[in-house]
Amino acid sequence: MRGDWIFAARLAFRSLGRNRKRSAITLAAVGLSVAFLFLELGFVAGLEEQSVNTLIDQDYGHLKIVPPDYDPMEPVYDSLLAVDDFPPSLLDLPGVTAAAPRLKFPSLVSDGLDQFPTLGYGLDLERDVEVFALDQTPLIGRFWAPGERGIVIGGGVAETFRLDPDSVAAGGVFLTLVGRSAAGAYGAFDLPVLGVIRTGYPPIDRSGVLAPLELAQELLAAPGLVSEITLRMESVSSGDTDRLQAAQKALQVRLSQAGLQAEVWTWRELAADYLAILNVRKVSSNIASLFFVLIAVMGVANSVLIAAFERTKEVGMLRALGMRSTEIMWQFLYEGAVLGLVGGMIGGALGGAAVLYLQQVGLNLTALYGDIELALPIKDVLYAHFRLDHLLAMIAGATLLSALAAYFPARRTAKLNPADALRAK
Amino acid sequence: MPLVELRDVYKTFQNGVAPVPAVQGVSLALERGEFAALAGPSGSGKTTVLNLIGGLDRPTEGRLFFDGRDISELPETERTQLRRRRIGFIFQTFSLIPVLSSVENVELSLALLGFTTTDMRRMSLEILEHVGLKGLENRRPAQLSGGQQQRVAIARALVKDPEIVLADEPTANLDHDTGAEILDLMADLNRTQGTTFLFSTHDPKVMERARRLILLDDGRVVSDRTVPSRGEGT
Structure with a gap:
């Protein structure tokens, strides 16, 4: 195996130990921002999951048969359906478990x-x-x-x-x-x-x-x-829109063939306003969390910048040994990436543990907010939801962003004239 | 054909608006296998001449040949290649990477040449043994004495088997005895492996060890003579 990449990676990891206090502070900044963001995403995911479950479990089911003039935003319940028009045989579609x-x-x-x-x-x-x-x-x-x-x-x-x-x-x-x-x-x-x-x-x-x-x-x-007549389907996940829409279509065809004036709605269509509120909350809390990430990324940029200044003479030595300027730049980018990777892993471990704990125990919203209603379909206790894909994406994101943050200091250092770098104090 | 040849080389630095001449019309040729010292007081242009020969800097005027090839106007990428494969550097302050062990510092030279990890380790351990550091391979620079650190730096310069080693005041940060040991080692490597050495110094005792002494003053060669008697560093 070629040694240059391994060597560069090893040097990047070891460089964390050059100034331990500075590395620790930067890692803490990255770690805390990742932990905070993961916790926030865990709660948003939990909020979404609980909200959707509540909507389905309490009112929307998976599919709903309603009169043709039904408006889910302003239901008036003027028109009604004759329940005998919808015998079990009519509603017996693949995947439907109950009505x-x-x-x-x-x-x-x-x-x-x-x-x-x-x-x-x-x-x-x-x-x-x-x-x-x-x-x-x-x-x-x-x-x-x-x-x-x-x-x-x-x-x-x-x-x-x-x-x-x-x-x-x-x-x-x-x-x-x-x-x-x-x-x-x-x-x-x-x-x-x-x-x-x-x-x-x-x-x-x-x-x-x-x-x-x-x-x-x-x-x-x-x-x-x-x-209304509400249908429940087996093992339909909240993202499983294809199966839901297929069942909706099939049922609608059956109702039309039976000559019934009725419409079939999926829970997603019925919950459009709730899902919109959830999305707004998701976006706004993500924007707030991005500030934490930006601060952490600035910490990485600062850390690499100081390291590059301190190691100007070393850069001169590396150039004298025959390291190309692009290799010097990559070396500092690796060091930024390592700060992001290690910080991300620390933050992932902390945030992951917190989310797993709050997935079990939950957060008592009544204790936090008193009797204020949140206008969202959730109960008093909000449970976080652990998502491994979020965790891995955040560690990868922290690594990539930190490497990007290191780009400008790395590029500046790589451009130094080798003799000038060697003369640096 | 000389390994290195400088023909009427000038190097001027710009200090603000005032030009500062560092090297003024230096011409010299260095043959393969030489063990030569560039001597002179501080500011006489020794380091600048070494940097020019090593392709770290370009001459303002004049021609500079390495193995018959004009490197004065060589693009940066080709000069980097030259340093990577054919030139070894040793510095006054050792310039080891503090977070790497002795053997890893030596491996750095080989990593740049694309050796495999196994070959890198084998070759580095061999050269460390050769410079007398067997048993200290895993120590970091801070755990080594100044002389030991300079030995690591010598091993790092030599492991890739360069045609010339340029050493900038290699003994200046060492006490007299340790400095003498380092010179002995360099002379021994020169004799046994045929590696060309050009080192700078302002210490008369070090000058005595060279087989050829090039005296610089104010950026000019004021004397260039062979020292036949004690030149072998023994």
Whole structure:
């Protein structure tokens, strides 16, 4: 094996030891910026993953069948679907594991003194838990038993009526649920509040009222009607758009062939606004983190610049030995790259450990922000998400950026006249 | 054909706006196998002449030949090649790389020539043994005495088997006895391997060891004579 490259690499690594304090400070700057950036990316990835999971698990499923005039940005729930038009055989597509109907409806809730607008969710609980994750969601109290009439309210609704969840769970709390039929007739039921739920999904938590599907249909005088049918697919990752779109297309074709006036939406289409908010957050936090990276890169440039000044005479000696100016430049670039690589690995180890820890333990947002809502579909505890590809990309990025940072000092040194360099003090 | 020949060479440096002549019309020829000293007081132009011969600097005027080839106007890349393959340098301050061991400092010369790691190690260990540093191969410069460091520098210059070694005040940073040992070593290598040595000095005791003494003063050759008696450095 040719020795020149190995020799250059060895010299670059050893040069870290020439001025240990300076190297340590530069490595710390690179390491901390990489660790901070990885932690930040870990939280953003965690935020994205949790948000997407919450959206899918609480409301969007993977595919949703809705009436043709459905607008996910401003749903009005005027048109409804006849649930019998969508038998299981129609929805039995490859990859689809379950389907559940929901009847969403604008509603009012009153305690006799005050009344507030809410969003009603009529649920077929038995089928609903096949698609959604209400059964795995923190609930104080309980859901209704089969045939029981009662409601479960979002945490925000409980707060609006100053209801203590524990006393709700103990029973004896009643609210009046008001809904309006398609013909314009109002219906109202006095119903026991059976539980208070916190899903992490803002529409349910802030203003959701969950009720048995038959009860909701009775309230709206809409027997056999639902506002949507949601489908769950097996092993669809958040980035798996191809499979999702293929299933959407296939289902749409089936519905058309059956002569049904209905549209199929994917969760991505439904979640467009949330995903846009997430993207804005991602970009803004990345920009903030870039400043840390820039500071670290300036540290590398400074370190190489000082090293190049200090070693002018050595550069003269290397030129006398026959090292080309480009080889001198590469030597300093390697040294910059080594600072980035070692700093990146230290930062990767620190950041990686922190992210792995916070992936297990999470960060309690309530403790950090109090009761301020973040307008994102996440629960109280945010879990970081470890991504090896991010970690490797950041170490590679730190190496490359540090080599680039070393370019100007390296080029300046490489251009020195050998005799002038040897004469340097 | 002489190995090195200078024909009426001038070198002038620019100090601000004032030109400073360092070498003024030097002509000399150096044959293969010579063991010659460039002597003279500080500022007499010794280092500049060595730098010109080594292709580290270009003459302002005059011609400079290496092995019959005019190198006065040679492009930088070709002068680098010349230094890399055919010329060895030894410096007053040893100029070893502090973070490399003795053997690695020697290997540096070979790394530039594209040797394999195995060959580099073998050849470097051999030359270190030859200059009397067996057992000290893995020590870093800071763990060596001045004389030992200069021996490493000699090994680094010689390992690539150059045609000429240019040594700029190689004993100036050493005590008398150590300096004498270094000169003995250089003379021995000159005698046994036939390597041409040209070294600068302003120390009369060192001048006595050369077989040829070229005296410089104010950038001019004022005397150039062969020293027949003690020239073998014994």
